[in-house]
Amino acid sequence: MFKLIQLLPKRPLLHMKKARKNARTFLSQAYYCEDAWRQRLNSPLLQKINLEEFYYELEQRYQKSRSLNALDIDIFANAIQNDQFCDEILDLVHKLRLTADTGNAPESMSHAVIRLLAQNQRFDDLLDALDDRLNYGLFLDYFTANLLMDIFWKAKKYAHGARVASQLMLQEELEHPLSNDLALLHCYNYLLKPEGWPVQEPPVEPEEEIKIRVKYLRNPWNDDHFDLREDKKIIGKTLAMIGKGKTDPLYQSFHILGLALYQKPYNNIPVTTPLYKEILDLLPEPHTFETESIDVNTKLIDNVKNSFTKTHQQDINQQCKIYQQWEQNRLKSMEDQKQRLHTAKRLENIKDLKQALKEKEEKLWFFENEEQIDLAIDAKTKFYPKRWFGHKKKPRHVDEGYIPPQ
Numbered sequence: 140m141f142k143l144i145q146l147l148p149k150r151p152l153l154h155m156k157k158a159r160k161n162a163r164t165f166l167s168q169a170y171y172c173e174d175a176w177r178q179r180l181n182s183p184l185l186q187k188i189n190l191e192e193f194y195y196e197l198e199q200r201y202q203k204s205r206s207l208n209a210l211d212i213d214i215f216a217n218a219i220q221n222d223q224f225c226d227e228i229l230d231l232v233h234k235l236r237l238t239a240d241t242g243n244a245p246e247s248m249s250h251a252v253i254r255l256l257a258q259n260q261r262f263d264d265l266l267d268a269l270d271d272r273l274n275y276g277l278f279l280d281y282f283t284a285n286l287l288m289d290i291f292w293k294a295k296k297y298a299h300g301a302r303v304a305s306q307l308m309l310q311e312e313l314e315h316p317l318s319n320d321l322a323l324l325h326c327y328n329y330l331l332k333p334e335g336w337p338v339q340e341p342p343v344e345p346e347e348e349i350k351i352r353v354k355y356l357r358n359p360w361n362d363d364h365f366d367l368r369e370d371k372k373i374i375g376k377t378l379a380m381i382g383k384g385k386t387d388p389l390y391q392s393f394h395i396l397g398l399a400l401y402q403k404p405y406n407n408i409p410v411t412t413p414l415y416k417e418i419l420d421l422l423p424e425p426h427t428f429e430t431e432s433i434d435v436n437t438k439l440i441d442n443v444k445n446s447f448t449k450t451h452q453q454d455i456n457q458q459c460k461i462y463q464q465w466e467q468n469r470l471k472s473m474e475d476q477k478q479r480l481h482t483a484k485r486l487e488n489i490k491d492l493k494q495a496l497k498e499k500e501e502k503l504w505f506f507e508n509e510e511q512i513d514l515a516i517d518a519k520t521k522f523y524p525k526r527w528f529g530h531k532k533k534p535r536h537v538d539e540g541y542i543p544p545q
Contacts, residue, residue: 164289164292164293165289165292165321165440165443165444165447166285166286166289166447166451167447167451169451169455170285170286170447170451170454170455171286172455172458172459172462175458175459175462176254176462178462178466179217179462179465179466180218180220182466182469182470184214184469184470184473185214185217185218188214188215188218190215190218190219190223190224193211193214193215193218194215194224194227194231197211197212197215197231201234201238205237205238206238206239206240207231207234207235207238207240208240208476209235209240209241209243209244209245209248210243210245210469210472210473210476212228212231212232212235212244212248213244213245213247213248213251213469214469215228215231216228216232216247216248216251216252216255217247217248217251217469219251219255221259222255222259222261225255225256225259225261225264228252228255229252229264229268229275232248232252232268232275232276232277233274233275235276236273236274236275236276241276244276245465245468245469245472246280246465247465247468247469249276249277249278249279250280250283250465252268252277253265253269253277253279253283253287254283254286256268257286257287257290262291262296262299265287266299266302266303267337269302269303269306270302270306278306278310279303279306279307279310280312281307281312281315281317281318281454282454282458284303284304284306284307284318284321285315285317285318285321285454287299287300287303288300288303288304288318288321288322288324288325289321291303291325292321292324292325296335297325297328297329297332297335298329298333298334298335298336299335300321300322300324300325300326300328300329301322301325301326301329301336301370301374301377302336303322303325304318304321304322304325304326304374304377305373305374305377307322307377308373308376308377308380308381309364309365311380313380313381315450316446316449316450317443317446317447317450317451317454319381319446320439320442320443320446321443322377322381323378323381323389323393323439323442324436324439324440324443326374326377326378326393327393327418327435327436327439328436329374330374330396330421331421333370333371336370339368364376371400372400372401372402374397374400375396375397375398375399375400375401375402376397376401377397378393378394378396378397378400379394379397379398379401379403380397381393381394381397382394382395382397386411386412388412388413388414388415389415389418389435389438389439389442391408391410391412391414392414392415392418392419393418394408395408395410395414395419395422395426395428396418396419396421396422399422399423399424400423406427410428410429413428413429413430413431414428414429414430414431415430415431415432415433415435416430416431416432416433417432417433417434417435418435
């Protein structure tokens with residue numbers, strides 16, 4: 140690897156450094172908490188893990204018993220340091236969802252998987268897994284959502300950022316000001332240039348119509364939340380929920396735009412200040428609101444910077460404490476699991492010892508307890524009642540002199 144780096148010319152490397160410096164970003168390097176995140180690798184528990192052997196062991200266990208332990212998947216996810224096991228961790232997370240222990244999956248597992256896929260630029264796999272909550276069970280928090288939206292803003296992937304914002308809407312977690320401002324920024328820029336959102340193709344219907352008899356039919360039902368599939372409706376509900384109850388004209392404008400895209404009535408909403416023309420121009424129908432012009436992107440960027448200034452130090456301190464708490468919880472869970480396995484093994488040994496002593500006692504006292512043993516054997520013998528096939532029918536009497544008509 141070092142030889143390859145030495146063979147590269149110096150000028151492209153300089154361009155890469157300049158491009159990195161000139162890339163637009165909102166979150167500081169300290170906000171990513173990279174040093175605190177790497178501290179998990181100093182744990183003796185993770186240093187002992189051989190990823191290839193551990194994955195093979197987990198795979199064999201699942202194939203034999205169809206069961207996995209959430210703590211094992213968490214350890215495997217946190218021990219990965221490169222993109223070599225991205226597909227494997229997604230496979231294990233999916234299989235964990237099929238087991239009974241999926242409810243014990245810690246938050247550190249989702250965090251590790253999200254950071255791993257984002258670090259290795261597996262954005263499509265990450266967003267698909269977040270959308271498929273039933274099969275993967277990965278959920279965002281404010282910190283990971285902010286990291287992803289900052290990464291997607293630098294890469295100008297507004298559709299990706301809007302999908303992250305929609306995850307916060309689906310989880311109904313829209314209290315963090317920095318997350319809300321980043322979500323508005325991505326959703327607005329996506330609406331200006333709506334491209335990059337995955338389109339779900341309808342299933343291919345068979346040429347021949349096949350009819351199947353069923354006991355009953357379920358009425359079609361749409362919960363208007365998790366069942367949303369159209370990008371405009373999803374973004375509309377995200378904007379409507381973020382701007383709900385706000386008096387700022389920016390938030391009110393996005394609230395009205397969101398309701399319109401969400402196909403909900405918005406004409407009777409009380410408005411106390413002039414709204415912004417650039418936002419309401421995105422309405423699918425003409426409106427009668429009083430408006431004024433403003434540079435919306437500049438306003439949104441200023442809001443993001445102000446929110447970052449107010450919340451970044453608290454977020455960093457809180458996330459560093461969370462990393463330490465996760466490490467303590469992992470070690471404690473490991474000790475508890477060892478104790479449970481040790482207790483279960485001791486109980487099994489006691490059960491085997493009692494059975495062996497019972498058999499030995501029967502051999503030593505066989506002649507003294509012969510009658511009791513015979514009675515026990517007779518008590519265990521099952522006598523099945525004779526089956527009754529009904530009254531036996533008499534054979535029909537045939538007249539030997541009978542001549543059939545001709």
